[in-house]
Amino acid sequence: MSNQTKIAAIIGGGVIGGGWVARFLLAGWDVNLFDPDPEAPRKVGEVLDHARRSLPALYDVKLPDEGQLTFASSIKEAVSDASWIQESVPERLDIKHWTFAEIQAHCAQDALIGSSTSGFKPSELSSESENKSAIFVAHPFNPVYLVPVVELVGDADTLDRASDILDQILMKPIKVKKEIDAHVADRLLEAVWREALWLVNDDIATTEEIDDIIRYGFGLRWAQMGLFETYRIAGGEAGMAHFIEQFGPCLKWPWTKLMDVPDLTDELVDKIASQSDKQSGKHSIRALEQIRDNNLVAMMRALKTQNWGAGALLNYADKQLKSAIPSNAGEQLETVRRVVPVDWTDYNGHMNEGRYGQVFSDAADFIIEFIGADEDYIKSGLSYFTAETNTNFLQECHAGDEFYVQTGVLLAEGKKLKLLHEMKSADGETLATCTQFLLHVDLNTRKSCPPEAHILKNLEALRSNYAVADEQGEA
Ligand SMILES: NC(=O)c1ccc[n+]([C@@H]2O[C@H](COP(=O)([O-])OP(=O)(O)OC[C@H]3O[C@@H](n4cnc5c(N)ncnc54)[C@H](O)[C@@H]3O)[C@@H](O)[C@H]2O)c1
Incomplete structure (x- = not known):
């Protein structure tokens, strides 16, 4: 094992362990789960269904590709190659001690061993261990795949390493200064x-x-x-x-x-x-879970517009995720990939027409940045305005559906830019199309004007790589 492996071992796959499984998997980590309950795969599968529907909807960019889930037949098998091990067995000290002994007999010396315990102190959890500083409290909140905060208690160096990984999986670590029963929350x-x-x-x-x-x-x-x-x-x-x-x-x-x-x-x-x-x-418990998840997503997305609290954390994550997207040099330019958030759906049970405008506007923003009209260019007083759009709605899409947009260039000439956006389902079916005509503008006069030379050069490259013809055959 090394700190570089993106492999987590989750020991105990109940309410909390299942949530950790989803959190790591959807952040692109591979996960080994050990739980002796024969029902564990079904239960974890249900948690994962909820998480796949709700967590990606918090973000306005694509999450990393989902990791691989393996059901291990022993703690040994689960932990041997893991860099993060999360104990989530029942809240009984004897079971936890036995579990830590088994984990530490088989994991790497530098593996991080978090405990989901609601109340035990790290000194109690590690009292029978020879490598005490590896064991720390990483206390999450249900549902772990949506609620970001994790209370960390334990050795300072261990907590620094743990915080780095929790940042990577888009959570919010808070280090508690001293150990006490039941931490803070x-x-x-x-x-x-x-x-x-x-x-x-x-x-x-x-x-x-x-x-x-x-x-x-x-x-x-x-x-x-x-x-x-x-x-x-x-x-x-x-x-x-x-x-x-x-x-x-x-x-x-x-x-x-x-x-x-x-x-x-x-x-x-x-x-x-x-x-x-x-x-x-x-309501059944599963139905209540779904209502809770929808409400949490809608609330956190509302806070996102205010860049406040949990919403500010999501905005920060969007920036990180966006910068990790590989450069887009394929045959077709992918300008948006995401999941439909629950607050984009309307009384007809599908994505509201207004949101298509947002999707295609995001696609155009991608293109504008792609050709170099970035924040500094806009601050210098030059930008693009949309003058006309024409949208065709072809298929419905619903909360939790993944989709992407491919954008081609119909016209790129001087101050004129005409784009064709095709919005597609994850399996490639066209959901909607939009032609969008943009004009380069001077933000001081609010009138159209030619772009600067480097933008014109980039526009030419964009057109030669991604030119498409519209339905009338016009390029
Ligand atoms: N439920 C909550 O809201 C909540 C919130 C934060 C923290 N916690 C803490 O998380 C931990 C787990 O709680 P939970 O609510 O998920 O409990 P749970 O009963 O839902 O799940 C516990 C799981 O552990 C499995 N298990 C039992 N013995 C095991 C062993 N030896 N090895 C591997 N797996 C074993 C069980 O089969 C079960 O699936 C506890 O320490 C609890 O205090 C719970």
């Missing part, structure tokens, strides 16, 4: 969960009412600004100090039950379960 979530159990127990609110208070209320704020930034604003112009001055005393009032936990009696469990059935029982 589960500390916060336990506090909220404890209060929620009391509120149901004491008949203050039902499960649905509590969920509504979160999803119509502070949950919206949390998703984009978290806790401290939200409270800073709540302090008004005087900011955080004023907020603490105003609400600080309430912390000592009996607003919370603090460490008291309601007894999870049969009666309370039945009450919560029946309220939850009434609230959500009309």
Whole structure:
């Protein structure tokens, strides 16, 4: 093994292990999975179906080609060539210790060994290991293939190496400064969960009412600004100090039950379960997962337009992914390749016509950059405007469908550029075509003008390599 291998071993393929499998595979890594449950391939297959439909839809460029999934018959077989090993077995220290011993008996000395544990500290996880610093906490959130954050706890050098790999698989590592039980997120979530159990127990609110208070209320704020930034604003112009001055005393009032936990009696469990059935029982768990995934994709894509929080991370990833696309010198120029995001579909259940405009505009942007009319050229006051488009919609496409666009040149002469975009399904069927007429413009006068000499030269090369004829046979 070496740090260069893009092979991950996932030990335990349940809810979380399955999510890690999808996260690595869709980032182009090969994955070896070991799970003794004979149902594991089916369960992981279902998680992968969800992930393939939703994760690529977060990005506006193509993800790397999917890696290869292998079902290993032992931990030894799974870990021997892996550079990242992710333990995701049940939350019991004895099972985890046994698993780490088996992993470390067969993995490379420098392999990274992350644990998905929700609560154990690295010192507890590695207490029986001779190579303790290789084992660290890499605590993800469900669904691992969509939620980017991973809490890292452990040896500083190991965490630096782990962060690099998590960046590569488009996640957001956060290093926790000191080990504590349950890291950071589960500390916060336990506090909220404890209060929620009391509120149901004491008949203050039902499960649905509590969920509504979160999803119509502070949950919206949390998703984009978290806790401290939200409270800073709540302090008004005087900011955080004023907020603490105003609400600080309430912390000592009996607003919370603090460490008291309601007894999870049969009666309370039945009450919560029946309220939850009434609230959500009309959906299967798989259907709820799909609803959750669609909502997460739509929310993160909305944050992308604001370049904020999880959306800013996606924009950064788009740039990285774009720069990794190999230069495009084949017979036909591929200008877009991506998946239809869920928020591009409409009441007819297919991609909305307005989004075709966006696809073909993205294809034209590719061409404009390709001929050298880049950010600096535009800053210098020269650019292209679209003067006319004509789109033919030939086949439907739906959320999660992969498609690509090939662009040919109908005319490239002085300030005039006419393109033919063909949008095709992953198996090559034409979905739509668009002819687009663009004019080179001076951004100061807002009038058309000839491009600079180097652009004209590139345009000539573009035309000679990628000229096509339109339906009337005009080139
Ligand atoms: N479920 C969550 O929301 C969540 C979130 C973050 C972290 N975690 C943590 O992730 C870990 C896994 O939790 P989960 O929810 O995926 O549990 P799970 O019960 O869904 O999956 C555990 C899997 O481990 C397999 N397994 C059992 N013994 C094994 C062994 N010896 N070797 C290999 N596989 C074995 C089981 O067959 C099962 O498929 C736990 O440490 C948990 O605390 C869970």
